[in-house]
Amino acid sequence: MTGSGSKTLSPQRKRRRRSGWRGLVYIAPAMALVILFFVMPVIFTGWMSLHNWPLMGGTRWIGLKNYVRMLHDARFLSALQFTAYYTIVVTIAIFAVAFPLAIFVEKQRRFVSAYRTIIFLPVVVGLATASLLWVWLANVDSGFVGPALKALGLVDKSPNLLATFDSAFLTIIIMVVWKIAGFTMIILLTGLQAIPADLTEAARIDGAGRWQRFRYLTLPLMRKTIALALIISVTGSILAFDQFYIMTSGGPQNRMISVVYYIFNQSFVSFNLGYGAALSIALLAILVVLSIVQLWLLRVGEERP
Amino acid sequence: MIKRLLAATGIATLCLMSAASAADKVEMWVRTGIGEAFKKTVEAYNSSHENQVSMTEVPFSELVQKYATAIAGGQAPDALSMDLIYNPAFAAAGQLEDLTDWAKSLPYFSALSPSHVKLGTYQDRIYGLPLSVETSVFAWNKDLYKKAGLDPEKAPTTWDEITANAEKIRALGDDNYGFYFSGGGCGGCMIFTFTPLVWGAGADILSADSKTATLDTPEMRKAVDIYRNMVKKDLVPAGAASDNGANFLTFTSGKIGQQSLGAFAIGSLVTEHPDINFGVTLIPGATGGTSSFAGGDNFVITKGTPKMAAVKEFLEYIYSEDGQKMMAKYGSLPTRGDIAGKVLEGLDPRLQVGIEAISVAKTPYTLQFNDLINSANGPWASFTNAAIFGEDVDGAFSNAQSEMQSIIDSGQ
Known part of the structure; x- marks a missing residue:
């Protein structure tokens, strides 16, 4: 019995094994790239983080001391705090703008592709370029915003937007929303368009109002899209650097030092590459945990709840 | 015929080779904010010498980390105008060329700005020489x-x-x-x-x-x-x-x-x-x-540069009366005490205040x-x-x- 059983199974197994090998061959180029440009650098960064590794001069093994130092590093903790604050504010702001925009451009109406293009345009500007542009817009003397407010008679004196934390932070948030919202809108738009029209039709016939259709039909069906947009937005915000470096050089009195900015400072201003590497590993761990939490919260991968 | 052709190509190759070795191109970095002094001196040098200096301006706030990363990556320029306060740190890291013997052979060595030479000295060896002085x-x-x-x-x-x-x-x-x-x-x-x-x-x-x-x-x-x-x-x-x-x-x-x-x-x-x-x-x-x-820059040479001779020639030009005069005209005070009076002669009298400041100046x-x-x-x-x-x-x-x-x- 067993003999005949194995006889009938073996060709199938063979085929499966062969197709397994073939699959490996197919993904080999991608795997090679990931190993070369992600896995190996991460391993090397991990190795560096266990050393006192100055930019110039010899390295010295110090075990986990860099990680212990991190726990007592007040500047790192305040950088984390600021990054969290920035991430929450900017993510909410981006979604608050991008969702209505997505709904607006989803419907077929006149000039809809013109709207889509215009809203998407800032996305193709580089972040550094956009930051420089906004530095000029916010300039107190030769810029646009301050002098315009003054010309309209709304203020007596052109305000220096980048001089205080609140106004500088607001300027950066507006810049980032202007720059990023178009991209989030496109992602959300694809989700909206994937909802079959007959479902909405059926709900309407059943007497569901506009808000009810959005809450009980659109939102649940867009869960995966929202998860994607959310993870991209949160990850991007946690890794924010250019805008703070260019627009405020770390902000009035160092109050806008994001985590990446701090890693940059430690590595290339103070030349502590080892400590910078340890901070990068910590940031990687934080990002992985946050992404898992977000995927779990939005229950991606499961079918209907 | 073939012989003549061979001879001709031989001579042509020789010419090319000698041209390549005679005119070295020295890569040099300077920080922004030191004004026109150094730029004009480089222009004057390039127009009167066979060796050429190619100058790259780097934002002053980033020069140190850019230079340090360039050294680590093996892409460092041959020479650098370094804010003198950083000189000890780079000398201590063993990244700069030891200039002691050459410097001491300069006839005007003892007249070079002493505070610059002091900051350029690490463990009795000299790694940096004065380039510009400013107060x-x-x-x-x-x-x-x-x-x-x-x-x-x-x-x-x-x-x-x-x-x-x-x-x-x-x-x-x-x-x-x-x-x-x-x-x-x-x-x-x-x-x-x-x-x-x-x-x-x-x-x-x-x-x-x-x-x-x-x-x-x-x-x-x-x-x-x-x-x-x-x-x-x-x-x-x-x-x-x-x-x-x-x-x-x-x-x-x-x-x-x-x-x-x-x-x-x-x-x-x-x-x-x-x-x-x-x-x-x-x-x-x-x-x-x-x-x-009292600040200013030291002239430092990256360890192991193959263009030592050209770099030295350039630095000797800076220390010549012409070079010093050119620097001073654009606001860099003379680094050579022995000819300072001659260099400042006929230049804007307001620069004299900058010289006076040296006596009350500090450098952390x-x-x-x-x-x-x-x-x-x-x-x-x-x-x-x-x-x-x-x-x-x-x-x-x-x-x-x-x-x-x-x-x-x-x-x-």
């Missing part, structure tokens, strides 16, 4: 003084006087302002122009051995008050609060009554903004006295200069912004004092 001085715009009804030839000697003059200039209205400084977290600008207030009054921000931060002194409080007061009275343009050094030379706009700046700026003003009629004097201390920051000596002072996110840079523009002066003092101390301690 900070106080400048006022004579035309604006006249318009405001002040005596344009009378240099202010106290900060009370400077504040009163600033008020009169501000009273001219429009965008005429009485005073300017780069207060948006520019550590380098503020150590250069603001600490002389404290030094002149007899205090310092670091102890003599650089192991204790001594920021919170009555003299510093007084100096901060002086600047705060001028900001509060709207005598300083609003842009000062966020100027990270990019607009350090706002004085050249002709709308600023008074500003502390450097000898390089005198050179730039004289040669590029001849329409601005200005006077210079020493920076008064907060409670009397005068002081200045610490291996952690970048972390403590120059870094845009260092404690000194954020202190100057928080104390002068912020709400909480006491908090600014205590934060900066403790952060400076912790950086010093972690470096021991």
Whole structure:
């Protein structure tokens, strides 16, 4: 019995094994790239983080001391705090703008592709370029915003937007929303368009109002899209650097030092590459945990709840 | 025929080879903000020599890390104009060419600016030689003084006087302002122009051995008050609060009554903004006295460069009378004491104030200069912004004092 059983199974197994090998061959180029440009650098960064590794001069093994130092590093903790604050504010702001925009451009109406293009345009500007542009817009003397407010008679004196934390932070948030919202809108738009029209039709016939259709039909069906947009937005915000470096050089009195900015400072201003590497590993761990939490919260991968 | 062809190609190859070896191209980096002096000297050298120097300007706030990363990556330039306060750190790391024997063979070696040579010396070997000398001085715009009804030839000697003059200039209205400084977290600008207030009054921000931060002194409080007061009275343009050094030379706009700046700026003003009629004097201390920051750059050579001979030839040109004269014309004070008088002859007399400042000037000596002072996110840079523009002066003092101390301690 067993003999005949194995006889009938073996060709199938063979085929499966062969197709397994073939699959490996197919993904080999991608795997090679990931190993070369992600896995190996991460391993090397991990190795560096266990050393006192100055930019110039010899390295010295110090075990986990860099990680212990991190726990007592007040500047790192305040950088984390600021990054969290920035991430929450900017993510909410981006979604608050991008969702209505997505709904607006989803419907077929006149000039809809013109709207889509215009809203998407800032996305193709580089972040550094956009930051420089906004530095000029916010300039107190030769810029646009301050002098315009003054010309309209709304203020007596052109305000220096980048001089205080609140106004500088607001300027950066507006810049980032202007720059990023178009991209989030496109992602959300694809989700909206994937909802079959007959479902909405059926709900309407059943007497569901506009808000009810959005809450009980659109939102649940867009869960995966929202998860994607959310993870991209949160990850991007946690890794924010250019805008703070260019627009405020770390902000009035160092109050806008994001985590990446701090890693940059430690590595290339103070030349502590080892400590910078340890901070990068910590940031990687934080990002992985946050992404898992977000995927779990939005229950991606499961079918209907 | 073939023989002739061979000979011809042989000669051609030889020519090409000798041309390649005779004209070396030296890669050199300089920081921004040192004015035109070095640029013009390079131009003069290139037009009169076979070897060429190709100069790259790097933003002053990033030069140190760019050079350090370039060394680590094997892409470093042959030579560098290095802010002299960084010289000890790079020499200690073993990244610079030892110049001791060559330097000592120069006939004018003993006449080279001694403070530069001292900072270029590490464990009795010389790794850096003086390239440019600059001191900070106080400048006022004579035309604006006249318009405001002040005596344009009378240099202010106290900060009370400077504040009163600033008020009169501000009273001219429009965008005429009485005073300017780069207060948006520019550590380098503020150590250069603001600490002389404290030094002149007899205090310092670091102890003599650089192991204790001594920021919170009555003299510093007084100096901060002086600047705060001028900001509060709207005598300083609003842009000062966020100027990270990019607009350090706002004085050249002709709308600023008074500003502390450097000898390089005198050179730039004289040669590029001849329409601005200005006077210079020493920076008064907060409670009397005068002081200045003696800075400038050392010429350093990256270890292992194959173009030593060309680099040395260039440096010898800089030390020649022509080279020194060219540098001085654009505001870099002479680095050779023995011919200083001859070099400055016929040049703008205001440069003489820059020379006088050397006798009262200080240069802080610490291996952690970048972390403590120059870094845009260092404690000194954020202190100057928080104390002068912020709400909480006491908090600014205590934060900066403790952060400076912790950086010093972690470096021991």
